[in-house]
Amino acid sequence: MCSDNHQNGRLLLCHQCDMLVALPDLEEGKKAVCPRCDTLLTAKWKEPRNQPTGYAVSALFMLLLACLFPFVSMNVAGIVSEITLTEIPKIMFSEDYSSMAVFFLIFVQLVPAFCMVSIIFLCQNIKMARRLKVELARILFQMKTWCMAEIFLAGVLVSFVKLMAYGDIAVGLSFLPYCLFCLFQIRAFQCLDRYWIWNEIESAPKINVPLKTGKPGLIQGVRLCQCCTAILPAQKHQCPRCYSKGHARRHYSLQWTMALLITSAILYIPANMLPIMVTQTLGSDINSTILEGIILLWSTGSYPVALVIFVASIMVPLLKMLAICWLCWDAKRHGRYNSETMHFIYEMVEFVGRWSMIDVFVIAVLSALVRMGQFMSIYPATGAILFASVVILTMFASMTFDPRLTWDKANKKFELRNNEES
Numbered sequence: 001m002c003s004d005n006h007q008n009g010r011l012l013l014c015h016q017c018d019m020l021v022a023l024p025d026l027e028e029g030k031k032a033v034c035p036r037c038d039t040l041l042t043a044k045w046k047e048p049r050n051q052p053t054g055y056a057v058s059a060l061f062m063l064l065l066a067c068l069f070p071f072v073s074m075n076v077a078g079i080v081s082e083i084t085l086t087e088i089p090k091i092m093f094s095e096d097y098s099s100m101a102v103f104f105l106i107f108v109q110l111v112p113a114f115c116m117v118s119i120i121f122l123c124q125n126i127k128m129a130r131r132l133k134v135e136l137a138r139i140l141f142q143m144k145t146w147c148m149a150e151i152f153l154a155g156v157l158v159s160f161v162k163l164m165a166y167g168d169i170a171v172g173l174s175f176l177p178y179c180l181f182c183l184f185q186i187r188a189f190q191c192l193d194r195y196w197i198w199n200e201i202e203s204a205p206k207i208n209v210p211l212k213t214g215k216p217g218l219i220q221g222v223r224l225c226q227c228c229t230a231i232l233p234a235q236k237h238q239c240p241r242c243y244s245k246g247h248a249r250r251h252y253s254l255q256w257t258m259a260l261l262i263t264s265a266i267l268y269i270p271a272n273m274l275p276i277m278v279t280q281t282l283g284s285d286i287n288s289t290i291l292e293g294i295i296l297l298w299s300t301g302s303y304p305v306a307l308v309i310f311v312a313s314i315m316v317p318l319l320k321m322l323a324i325c326w327l328c329w330d331a332k333r334h335g336r337y338n339s340e341t342m343h344f345i346y347e348m349v350e351f352v353g354r355w356s357m358i359d360v361f362v363i364a365v366l367s368a369l370v371r372m373g374q375f376m377s378i379y380p381a382t383g384a385i386l387f388a389s390v391v392i393l394t395m396f397a398s399m400t401f402d403p404r405l406t407w408d409k410a411n412k413k414f415e416l417r418n419n420e421e422s
């Protein structure tokens with residue numbers, strides 16, 4: 001189906017497989033997915049402005065409540081230890097574990113709070129300079145992956161199980177608001193449609209190239225702006241709408257991905273060999289590595305939690321590194337598997353990667369809560385920082401990988417078939 005320039009506003013390039021799709025008139029509550037790779041392209045929400053704002057305001061309010069009251073408490077032989085959310089980074093700063101405290105502050109509190117404020121500003125169309133609005137939207141979508149509030153919550157639950165062996169654990173007044181905060185911030189992101197919000201900020205730039213739907217953008221000499229979803233001529237490096245720079249395919253994508261991957265693989269070895277935390281009980285220090293922690297949990301009968309930690313901390317990073325390696329190898333056109341299979345692997349890597357942070361958050365909670373002097377205290381150790389770096393590096397590795405490379409070998413076949421037909 002050929003389309004003229006009037007239709008440009010309704011065309012979209014799939015960010016995963018580069019297929020040009022004509023968007024149908026969506027009814028409220030319906031979403032459009034790519035016919036080639038099933039990726040969600042855009043969704044039409046009932047109240048596109050008020051719904052995300054409502055969730056974002058509620059999330060911020062819940063976060064405020066969660067910071068005011070005690071979060072969790074622990075009672076060991078009559079000694080009670082109680083912490084609030086804000087005390088967790090404070091304790092780490094005071095004990096010279098500032099890198100852990102910074103991880104915690106950024107991923108669990110600052111980034112989610114910043115994103116919620118940005119959603120309110122953008123959806124309510126608050127008066128501000130156009131450039132400022134563009135920057136806000138740009139940072140918002142970049143920060144989305146780094147909101148780890150729900151992973152921290154999972155970490156808290158795991159630490160409860162770990163601590164149950166030592167004493168009574170109780171949740172404080174702010175625990176429920178924190179759970180609600182996690183829920184509301186996820187919903188706020190879900191209801192915010194990238195395609196819609198960028199069109200609200202400014203309509204997409206016009207493009208004077210005849211375009212054909214159902215064909216990849218690369219073949220037609222156009223590229224997608226990964227940030228604002230605008231369709232741009234392939235040779236245009238800077239997007240006129242959001243000012244992001246880009247190319248038809250990310251430059252040196254495979255080289256960057258492999259470099260980050262090798263670095264994380266090197267760090268993965270000491271991260272597993274060195275202790276991630278130190279438990280001090282009655283004057284003696286017990287160092288424990290990730291694997292030792294899992295064995296301890298297993299031996300005390302906490303099989304499900306031991307499994308969760310084993311999968312999240314050992315299996316996922318390892319499988320993720322192997323999967324990214326495989327994706328790079330396949331993108332170099334050595335692979336025998338079809339693009340759909342490789343796309344599924346990429347989606348899995350993107351989805352599970354962040355969850356490996358669980359163990360880092362478990363250590364953060366344990367070391368903040370278990371401070372009972374000589375009786376029993378837990379401190380983070382070097383392994384934890386190395387492990388967090390491994391997770392972050394693998395997250396960057398999958399971000400620098402351009403998923404469209406996976407589909408390009410299918411494009412070649414597509415081109416050949418079209419040439420034969422004509």
Ligand SMILES: [Zn+2]
Nearest residue numbers: 014017034037
């Ligand atoms: Zn697609």
Ligand SMILES: [Zn+2]
Nearest residue numbers: 225228239242
């Ligand atoms: Zn753009």
